[in-house]
Amino acid sequence: MQASRANAARNVLVTGANRGLGLAFCQRLLARGDHVVATCRRPGKAVALNTLAGHHPGRLHVLPLDVAAPKSHDELARELPLVLGEEGRLDLLINNAGVLHSGERFGKLTAANFEDSFRTNALGPLLLTQALAPLLIDGARVVNLSSQLGAVSQVTRFGTPSYAVSKAALNMVGAQLAHALHDRGIVVVCVHPGWVSTDMGGEGAQITPETSAGGLLDVIDALQPEDSGRFLDWQGETVAW
Numbered sequence: 001m002q003a004s005r006a007n008a009a010r011n012v013l014v015t016g017a018n019r020g021l022g023l024a025f026c027q028r029l030l031a032r033g034d035h036v037v038a039t040c041r042r043p044g045k046a047v048a049l050n051t052l053a054g055h056h057p058g059r060l061h062v063l064p065l066d067v068a069a070p071k072s073h074d075e076l077a078r079e080l081p082l083v084l085g086e087e088g089r090l091d092l093l094i095n096n097a098g099v100l101h102s103g104e105r106f107g108k109l110t111a112a113n114f115e116d117s118f119r120t121n122a123l124g125p126l127l128l129t130q131a132l133a134p135l136l137i138d139g140a141r142v143v144n145l146s147s148q149l150g151a152v153s154q155v156t157r158f159g160t161p162s163y164a165v166s167k168a169a170l171n172m173v174g175a176q177l178a179h180a181l182h183d184r185g186i187v188v189v190c191v192h193p194g195w196v197s198t199d200m201g202g203e204g205a206q207i208t209p210e211t212s213a214g215g216l217l218d219v220i221d222a223l224q225p226e227d228s229g230r231f232l233d234w235q236g237e238t239v240a241w
């Protein structure tokens with residue numbers, strides 16, 4: 001079995017990489033020498049990513065991916081060997097892309113928000129991981145950006161229900177994938193990044209995307225096979241389901 005190359009340059013794929021936490025992951029990964037496949041819905045409009053690519057020639061590839069569209073997963077799986085090389089494999093997949101529909105009120109809930117949240121936040125990471133599984137090394141890491149808001153035991157009020165429900169589903173996706181990929185030594189975790197100052201985190205957020213991404217990468221580096229299926233925060237503490 002190949003071991004994940006914790007201290008060597010790795011091949012990492014990040015979804016939703018054009019802004020927020022996804023962009024911060026890419027910056028951190030590049031700074032430590034990794035090869036990054038940064039995916040986003042509209043590469044042509046991903047100004048920050050394309051600027052970053054200019055500063056790291058040959059180490060940052062920007063590819064299109066809509067995580068809510070399974071056809072897009074298949075196209076990415078076909079394109080990846082072109083940037084990784086025929087023998088190239090991914091050491092780490094960061095399922096970061098996510099959506100939060102704000103302003104939901106009980107009495108005015110619509111199916112559309114729930115369907116979009118489910119497709120993007122839960123089904124997307126599941127089907128993308130399945131599509132990319134042949135391109136993961138044995139011993140790889142798969143990290144799902146979940147949220148404390150998806151923890152059933154920590155619900156204290158009615159709020160952002162389509163998001164909360166979809167992140168609870170993502171937590172189950174993590175548990176299922178941990179078993180599906182166990183025999184290949186692939187470690188799958190769900191993580192809570194903290195309350196982060198991004199477009200989604202909004203005002204009042206407690207930490208920067210750089211701090212969160214840095215903490216999460218330390219947590220990811222320290223993952224052991226027995227951690228597969230766990231729910232951890234950006235400082236490595238267990239989050240109750």
Ligand code: NAP
Pocket residue numbers: 015016017018019020021022040041042065066067068069095096097098099120145146147148192193194195196197198199200201202205
């Ligand atoms: P953000 O600033 O709103 O960025 C979200 C990213 O996801 C954007 O790049 C967006 O791309 C992308 N995205 C949305 N739908 C997509 C789709 N269908 N296909 C591909 N990309 C898509 O959010 P963030 O704060 O960086 O959040 C990153 C992750 O952390 C999310 O999963 C979020 O739920 C989780 N999280 C964040 C916080 C927080 O406090 N910020 C807390 C807990 C968990 P576009 O630009 O194309 O929309």
